[in-house]
Structures are given as C-alpha cells and as structure tokens.
Amino acid sequence: MAKKIQAVRGMRDILPEQTPLWQFVEKTARQVFQSYAYREIRTPVVEMTELFKRSIGEVTDIVEKEMYTFEDRNGDSLTLRPEGTAGCVRACMEHGLLHNQVQRLWYTGAMFRHERPQKGRYRQFQQIGLEAYGMAGPDIDLEVILVSARLWKELGIPGLELQINTLGTPGERKAYRARLVDYLQAHRERLDEDSLRRLESNPLRVLDSKNPDMAEVIAGAPALMDDLGEESRAHFQVITAGLEAAGVDYVVNPRLVRGLDYYSRTVFEWVTDLLGAQGTVCAGGRYDGLVEQLGGRSTPAVGFGMGVDRVVAVLEELGVNATDGDPQVYLVLAGDRVQAPGLVLAERLRNALPGLRLQVNCGGGSFKSQFKKADRSGARMALILGEDELQQQTVGVKWLREQRDQVSLAHDQLAAFLKEEIGE
Ligand code: ATP
Numbered sequence: 396m397a398k399k400i401q402a403v404r405g406m407r408d409i410l411p412e413q414t415p416l417w418q419f420v421e422k423t424a425r426q427v428f429q430s431y432a433y434r435e436i437r438t439p440v441v442e443m444t445e446l447f448k449r450s451i452g453e454v455t456d457i458v459e460k461e462m463y464t465f466e467d468r469n470g471d472s473l474t475l476r477p478e479g480t481a482g483c484v485r486a487c488m489e490h491g492l493l494h495n496q497v498q499r500l501w502y503t504g505a506m507f508r509h510e511r512p513q514k515g516r517y518r519q520f521q522q523i524g525l526e527a528y529g530m531a532g533p534d535i536d537l538e539v540i541l542v543s544a545r546l547w548k549e550l551g552i553p554g555l556e557l558q559i560n561t562l563g564t565p566g567e568r569k570a571y572r573a574r575l576v577d578y579l580q581a582h583r584e585r586l587d588e589d590s591l592r593r594l595e596s597n598p599l600r601v602l603d604s605k606n607p608d609m610a611e612v613i614a615g616a617p618a619l620m621d622d623l624g625e626e627s628r629a630h631f632q633v634i635t636a637g638l639e640a641a642g643v644d645y646v647v648n649p650r651l652v653r654g655l656d657y658y659s660r661t662v663f664e665w666v667t668d669l670l671g672a673q674g675t676v677c678a679g680g681r682y683d684g685l686v687e688q689l690g691g692r693s694t695p696a697v698g699f700g701m702g703v704d705r706v707v708a709v710l711e712e713l714g715v716n717a718t719d720g721d722p723q724v725y726l727v728l729a730g731d732r733v734q735a736p737g738l739v740l741a742e743r744l745r746n747a748l749p750g751l752r753l754q755v756n757c758g759g760g761s762f763k764s765q766f767k768k769a770d771r772s773g774a775r776m777a778l779i780l781g782e783d784e785l786q787q788q789t790v791g792v793k794w795l796r797e798q799r800d801q802v803s804l805a806h807d808q809l810a811a812f813l814k815e816e817i818g819e
C-alpha cells in the first residue's frame with residue numbers, strides 16, 4: 396500500500412471548529428488597527444534569502460538554523476519568510492513609501508521557521524504585525540504599545556504581562572556589550588553551549604537564553620540601563636509615564652533583549668503564564684537601524700509581531716467560544732419537488748437580509764434526519780417547506796432552542812419576520 400501522505404511536521408491544519416476563533420482574532424485586530432488609522436500591506440511569502448540575512452542578522456537563531464531556504468529553478472536563493480518586518484520594509488523601500496512621509500501599516504500571514512515543534516511552536520505559524528515608519532519620538536512607541544494593549548482588551552484576554560526595556564542606541568549598546576562580555580567571561584564555566592557560542596558572536600543574546608539553568612547567571616549580569624545617555628533615558632521615560640497615564644500596567648525587565656538584531660531603544664513583550672514555555676504572545680520594539688542596513692535612507696521605525704497561534708491558544712485556555720459563524724436559520728425541504736423552489740426562496744431571503752446566515756438542507760433525507768441536522772447546525776429556528784406549504788406559498792416556523800409554538804407564515808411575510816426575530 397502506498398504510504399499515507401500527511402501534513403508536514405510542525406505545520407497544522409486549522410479545522411472548521413477552530414476557525415471561528417481565528418476569525419475572531421483577525422477581525423478584532425483589523426478593527427483595532429483601523430481605529431488607529433493603520434493600513435494593511437500584503438507582501439509575498441517568499442523573498443530573496445539575502446533580505447533576511449541582511450535584516451535579521453547572520454548570527455541570529457532564525458538565520459543560523461531556522462530558515463526554509465531553497466534554490467528555485469533559476470538558481471536564485473529564496474526563503475520562506477520567517478517574519479514579516481523584513482518584507483514590509485523591503486516593499487516600502489521598493490515603492491517609495493518611506494520618503495518624507497510617515498506610514499502606519501499592518502499585515503498578517505503565515506511565517507515559516509524550522510524549529511522543534513511543540514505546543515505554541517510550529518514550523519508554519521501566523522503573525523499579525525504592525526509597523527510605523529518615519530517617527531523618531533517616543534509618542535509613536537507609546538501608541539504602538541497602546542494598540543497592542545487595546546487588542547487584548549477587545550479580545551477579552553486579561554492578565555497578560557507587559558514587559559518593557561530599552562536597548563539604547565547602538566553606541567550605548569557597545570559600551571554595555573563590553574561590560575557584559577567581561578561579566579560573562581568571568582562566569583564562563585556556568586554558560587551552556589549555546590551561550591558560549593553567543594558570547595563570541597552576539598553576547599547580548601545570551602540574555603535571551605531560554606535555558607532555566609542559565610537564569611541565575613543572567614540575573615547577575617550588569618544592566619544596560621546603567622549605560623544609557625540622557626536622551627535614551629528620556630525617551631524611555633516618556634513611554635513608561637504614558638503607560639501609567641493610560642492605565643496600562645507594565646514591568647521593566649532589564650534582561651529583555653529580543654532575538655533579532657535590528658532593535659534599538661524600546662523593546663517589549665506581552666507574556667502569558669497559560670501556555671507553559673511558549674509564553675510570549677506578542678513582541679516588538681523600535682528598529683531605527685533597519686532601513687539603512689538594507690540600503691535605504693535612515694528611517695525611524697517601530698512595530699510588533701503577534702503570534703496568532705498562541706493568542707488563539709490563550710482564548711481556548713480561557714474557554715472563549717466564538718460561534719458567530721453558525722447559521723441562524725435552517726431550511727428543511729420535505730419532498731423532491733420543493734428542492735429547487737426552496738433554494739430560490741432562500742436566495743430571496745438572503746437578498747432581503749444581507750447579514751442572514753441561512754443553511755439549506757441539500758441532499759434530501761427524512762423529516763427526522765433533516766431536523767437532526769438542523770439541530771446540529773446551531774440554528775435557532777427551522778423553516779419547513781413541504782409540498783403543501785409550497786402550494787400555499789407558506790412555510791412552517793419551528794423553534795429549535797426555545798419553547799415557542801410552531802407557526803405558519805406566508806413567503807412574503809418571512810423577510811420581515813426574520814428581521815424582527817434575528818435583528819439583522
Ligand atoms: P520565541 O522566543 O518564542 O522563539 P521569537 O523571539 O522567536 O519567539 P518573534 O520573532 O519576536 O519571536 O515573533 C513574534 C511572535 O511570533 C512571538 O512572540 C510568538 O508569539 C510568535 N512566534 C514566533 N515563533 C513562533 C513559532 N515557531 N510558532 C508559533 N508562534 C511563533
């Protein structure tokens with residue numbers, strides 16, 4: 396027998412029972428972003444490999460070991476996007492969207508990283524991200540964080556912790572880097588293999604280690620905050636004061652560095668304790684150096700990326716149900732001759748009531764089996780069209796979840812009746 400073909404490891408099917416929650420997250424995000432005047436941008440899933448090497452940085456987990464890179468038929472090295480920022484910046488540069496203007500943008504889509512699959516960590520996952528370009532002041536950092544805070548509010552997710560830190564300017568980071576390297580060298584024997592490697596290539600990222608055995612060494616490391624100049628301090632202070640004024644709780648986490656190379660000054664993460672080790676549902680910050688690093692004119696930038704898979708998992712943990720998509724009305728068609736007229740009646744109802752969710756029984760079946768399906772559909776009421784009803788241009792109305800008498804209604808009264816009962 397031929398080998399069964401299954402989905403690629405770490406890549407999931409999202410089944411119809413699960414998609415309403417995904418749609419809820421996507422719809423809510425779109426509404427929240429619109430309420431701040433952010434506009435959507437869509438970029439390709441595949442980019443030149445060079446783009447990610449140059450933006451994310453050669454010595455990051457992503458570029459070192461997580462990218463899906465392949466040669467296409469022309470021999471070009473292409474990569475499935477592991478994150479959304481690089482493509483967004485590339486598109487904006489290519490189309491002149493960064494020149495003497497500000498941009499507020501958002502995107503969503505599948506991202507690909509060859510990681511070890513586990514709960515909350517997949518090889519294909521979805522991000523919703525937001526980017527703001529052309530604004531150097533702390534006001535936009537604050538706005539971006541407030542957008543994310545509002546997202547949790549609208550999604551009904553309480554209890555996420557906002558962790559925030561500042562990485563200062565590249566110059567300040569350099570001074571810190573030297574102090575950090577001294578400290579780590581002095582504690583070399585306590586570093587794991589990964590950290591020893593990072594100590595050489597990218598010492599700040601030792602602080603990003605997920606290894607619990609490293610927690611103590613990391614806790615004792617010097618803090619970057621002490622190397623900040625006046626301007627970076629002031630920038631950070633506007634943000635923390637703004638969060639306080641807006642009533643958004645936060646904790647300053649001096650060890651928060653983020654895995655990507657392109658951040659400067661503000662970094663933040665939203666963390667949950669509901670998902671075990673994969674606790675970060677959203678991460679972002681300022682990345683003023685990136686556009687220039689990609690060959691453009693220096694452009695201030697700030698944004699975040701949210702892991703939709705993890706946000707949906709949080710909603711599931713909280714027992715949130717999204718049943719918005721269920722039909723409201725189920726049309727039972729009793730008899731062969733009513734099938735086509737039934738579909739036509741359904742079309743008329745949908746014309747009259749654009750929001751109506753109406754499922755028609757296709758494929759026949761006994762009265763009993765049709766009612767079983769009606770019940771399972773989640774609809775509130777069944778409309779019954781048999782040959783007698785068709786003759787009289789009526790339908791029977793039977794309530795599926797309420798104790799109400801069955802009634803008979805004329806076809807031309809139906810739209811008004813449904814409007815009244817369902818309110819759409
Ligand atoms: P982590 O530390 O968990 O590996 P990261 O720092 O690599 O995360 P980012 O590159 O900042 O993650 O991506 C932003 C968000 O996208 C993360 O906070 C997380 O919610 C989500 N995310 C990242 N990688 C994955 C993955 N492999 N599967 C599911 N979600 C992911």
Ligand code: MG
Nearest residue numbers: 456457510654
């Ligand atoms: Mg990662």
